[in-house]
Amino acid sequence: xKKSTLILHIEAKTGKTKEERRENGKKxxxxxxxxxxxxxxxxxxxxxxxxxxxxxxxxxxxxxLAAFLVGGGICLFAEALFRLFLSLALxxxxxxxxxxVILIFLTALLTALxxxxxxxxxxxxxxxxxxxxxxxxxxSPAIDTKSEGLxxxxxxxxxxxxxxxxxxxxxxxxxxxxxxxxxxxxx
Amino acid sequence: MPSRIxxxxxxxxxxxxxxxxxxxxxxxxxxxxxxHDESGLFGAKTWELAEGEMEGxxxxxxxSKADLKGSDISLVFAxxxxxxxxxxxxxxxxxxxxxxxxxxxxxxxxxxLLLAALALxxxxxxxxxxxxxxxxxxxxxxxxxxxxxxxxxxxTAQWTATAAGAFLLCRYEDAPSPVRVTLxxxxxxxxxxxxxxxxSNMGAAMAPAAADSILTFLSESDTAPEDYDAIVTGxxxxxxxxxxxxxxxxxxxxxxxxxTDCGLLLYDEAIQDIHAGASGCGCSAAALAAHFxxxxxxxxxxxxxxxxxxxxMSPSILEQGQSIVGIAPVICLEGGKQNSFCxxx
Numbered sequence: 364x365k366k367s368t369l370i371l372h373i374e375a376k377t378g379k380t381k382e383e384r385r386e387n388g389k390k391x392x393x394x395x396x397x398x399x400x401x402x403x404x405x406x407x408x409x410x411x412x413x414x415x416x417x418x419x420x421x422x423x424x425x426x427x428l429a430a431f432l433v434g435g436g437i438c439l440f441a442e443a444l445f446r447l448f449l450s451l452a453l454x455x456x457x458x459x460x461x462x463x464v465i466l467i468f469l470t471a472l473l474t475a476l477x478x479x480x481x482x483x484x485x486x487x488x489x490x491x492x493x494x495x496x497x498x499x500x501x502x503s504p505a506i507d508t509k510s511e512g513l514x515x516x517x518x519x520x521x522x523x524x525x526x527x528x529x530x531x532x533x534x535x536x537x538x539x540x541x542x543x544x545x546x547x548x549x550x
Numbered sequence: 551m552p553s554r555i556x557x558x559x560x561x562x563x564x565x566x567x568x569x570x571x572x573x574x575x576x577x578x579x580x581x582x583x584x585x586h587d588e589s590g591l592f593g594a595k596t597w598e599l600a601e602g603e604m605e606g607x608x609x610x611x612x613x614s615k616a617d618l619k620g621s622d623i624s625l626v627f628a629x630x631x632x633x634x635x636x637x638x639x640x641x642x643x644x645x646x647x648x649x650x651x652x653x654x655x656x657x658x659x660x661x662x663l664l665l666a667a668l669a670l671x672x673x674x675x676x677x678x679x680x681x682x683x684x685x686x687x688x689x690x691x692x693x694x695x696x697x698x699x700x701x702x703x704x705x706t707a708q709w710t711a712t713a714a715g716a717f718l719l720c721r722y723e724d725a726p727s728p729v730r731v732t733l734x735x736x737x738x739x740x741x742x743x744x745x746x747x748x749x750s751n752m753g754a755a756m757a758p759a760a761a762d763s764i765l766t767f768l769s770e771s772d773t774a775p776e777d778y779d780a781i782v783t784g785x786x787x788x789x790x791x792x793x794x795x796x797x798x799x800x801x802x803x804x805x806x807x808x809x810t811d812c813g814l815l816l817y818d819e820a821i822q823d824i825h826a827g828a829s830g831c832g833c834s835a836a837a838l839a840a841h842f843x844x845x846x847x848x849x850x851x852x853x854x855x856x857x858x859x860x861x862x863m864s865p866s867i868l869e870q871g872q873s874i875v876g877i878a879p880v881i882c883l884e885g886g887k888q889n890s891f892c893x894x895x
């Protein structure tokens with residue numbers, strides 16, 4: 364039933380409009396003004412419009428600097444590993460993959476040890492943007508939900524944070540693949 | 551037009567206790583807690599059960615201070631932050647007290663005390679308890695992100711207190727010890743739509759409800775802020791307090807001198823990373839049991855308004871684009887047998 368239809372039904376049944384039902388429809392104008400005097404004058408729209416005025420802001424410069432340093436540090440570490448694997452005669456692609464696996468493993472380990480959330484709180488985007496952020500987003504719900512069991516806990520809830528990224532990541536990958544295939548067919 | 555204020559004749563809070571976790575122990579009220587557990591697990595296996603264990607402990611301490619046991623309590627009004635008040639009912643299992651579960655988000659403390667005072671109007675009720683608690687870890691799991699998720703919090707975000715408070719009430723004539731504090735009046739809060747839909751700005755979501763309740767109570771009781779030693783809100787935090795002042799001052803009322811917020815009492819901002827302050831049912835309950843009621847017992851306070859503030863929020867309603875509704879029930883506490891609503895006994 365639509366809301367407008369519902370209102371008509373109720374009005375027909377009670378013989379009163381919505382306003383009359385809520386205000387009980389019997390108060391004199393004087394009583395109503397006395398009521399108004401006692402309750403708060405609160406303009407919801409204006410309140411929400413001016414909510415930000417004087418509100419504390421995130422320390423943008425500090426956050427950017429922390430993100431740059433930690434994020435950069437992670438990339439530097441990864442690059443060093445990459446060079447190391449190359450020098451050990453690993454092919455390009457495999458060296459890159461090994462670096463990702465190591466970063467994911469380290470994140471999982473630090474998350475499980477309860478250290479990663481503190482690093483993340485300091486670094487913000489610095490740990491969120493690299494593969495570390497994604498690894499943490501999968502491991503943290505897995506740890507969190509183990510009290511509900513392996514299937515209904517971990518199994519059902521492991522992707523509660525990373526789920527949208529996975530779904531739309533895989534979907535856009537498929538779309539991109541299709542476009543790429545068509546591109547190759549034409550040219 | 552009947553008044554919205556309900557006077558209570560001869561009702562006292564005769565025993566109380568507060569329990570907390572590690573952060574609450576580090577905070578300024580830490581030394582006044584009856585018990586704390588560094589691990590936050592209180593001997594339970596999960597955070598959800600820990601919340602219940604903690605509430606049970608608070609009740610146990612309150613009972614033992616008055617040398618009573620569970621069967622001496624006629625009924626308890628109790629609630630927490632979890633779905634269907636599961637923590638509370640688990641925690642209350644060993645006591646065997648008839649239980650009425652209540653849910654007012656973070657306003658549960660005042661809601662329970664108000665209902666207990668009303669219930670004592672019935673001669674069948676000899677002693678009544680009000681009990682509430684909240685647990686940071688259980689609340690994060692139910693409302694926000696996994697505990698080990700590494701992200702930054704908004705500066706307006708608040709920290710759900712791991713704390714519980716228990717209160718035992720009775721009529722003057724049944725009090726086991728000299729009456730130190732009277733619950734003289736109460737007022738049920740109205741749900742107020744704040745229009746705020748940001749779950750990390752609960753202070754802003756609750757400020758309009760708190761402002762409405764304070765203004766209405768003062769206006770209906772024909773009193774001014776100066777008539778009270780303190781006007782205490784539950785968990786508005788820094789941001790909510792700022793907005794409360796603004797809303798009230800727009801309505802011609804200044805309470806800056808009298809106002810205190812429990813959310814700003816529980817933690818030490820200088821050493822604890824808690825952003826805008828504490829929140830949760832346990833926040834106002836622990837502050838009342840560990841700070842305000844002892845101050846009445848020591849004669850440092852004579853009359854306060856106490857309103858726990860609740861932000862009625864669920865992740866589903868926010869994901870559906872709705873705003874958070876706030877609510878703020880009020881109680882008035884007075885020293886000894888003073889009662890400015892019924893006259894002293």
